[in-house]
Amino acid sequence: QVQLVESGGGLVQAGGSLRLSCAASVSIVRFNVMGWYRQAPGKERELVATISSGGSTYYADSVKGRFTISRDNAKNTLYLQMNSLKPEDTAVYYCALSHDGITYWGKGTLVTVSS
DSSP: OOOEEEEOOEEEETTOOEEEEEEESSOGGGOSEEEEEEEOTTSOOEEEEEEETTOOEEEOTTTTTTEEEEEEGGGTEEEEEEOSOOGGGOEEEEEEEEETTEEEEOOOEEEEEEO
């Protein structure tokens, strides 16, 4: 069984920063793709960023230049550094790890950005 636990969410003012963490119960080197999604109130789930086993990264246009995805294989942890936060970044953020066509999800952490 794979369990993912997000942490680091909270309330921050516009322009501030937060770092989200996703701790996995298994070695993350087994996963082909790891990423972060978010879902804002009344909106569909949105892909924020991904990182492959080879280190290639992808960012949604809305966060490019502000967010950075990274991983620490030794700690089995995925990170999302969020800078220059905007009110429209307010959402529940979920980490997701994929391997052999199977995706595992965390329960989410709430990020609220005030104006």
